[in-house]
Amino acid sequence: DAKTTQPPSMDCAEGRAANLPCNHSTISGNEYVYWYRQIHSQGPQYIIHGLKNNETNEMASLIITEDRKSSTLILPHATLRDTAVYYCIVRSPSGGGADGLTFGKGTHLIIQP
């Protein structure tokens, strides 16, 4: 799986949009971009994933650049409960979940009141 690079930490004001970047310059053509988050002392939570088109669900939006070498996760209206470590993971689907995930260090997003 391709390696990803994320800033170690970010702050965002409550109610504002939180934009979390991820670089994945070595991504292969069949690899998806996945985002998970981990709130302190809990298991990771799936957020969203995409291949090349922008994606949106009830939690977030995922913007993938045209060359697919980077992406941005957008939390449109951040709340205090969004404070967590956010992981960007690039992986091939291989049947969906047949392989374990390789977690980098992620971005610690802190939402400020």
Place this chain on the structure above:
Amino acid sequence: GAVVSQHPSRVICKSGTSVKIECRSLDFQATTMFWYRQFPKQSLMLMATSNEGSKATYEQGVEKDKFLINHASLTLSTLTVTSAHPEDSSFYICSASGPYEQYFGPGTRLTVT
């Protein structure tokens, strides 16, 4: 989304004893489950892949005789930490594979005294 549970959520044991952690997929069947370990201030590290009805596959550096994994049914995988030592104290997290993503349990905090 799919629900994965773990039991116990927290356990304290004495050095030299064994501890069993259960991981259950509550509303779906999971052919494959995964076990991760997370030390304080570090990211999740994949320990092993648990396949229903067959032997688990361990990541490099993980002792298969120390961390026994059993995946006897499509909804249950167990991790037994044998002859636990203080350095085994960690946050153990399981996940179950779905069609497009992995669903994580809430984690088990193991403290070995």
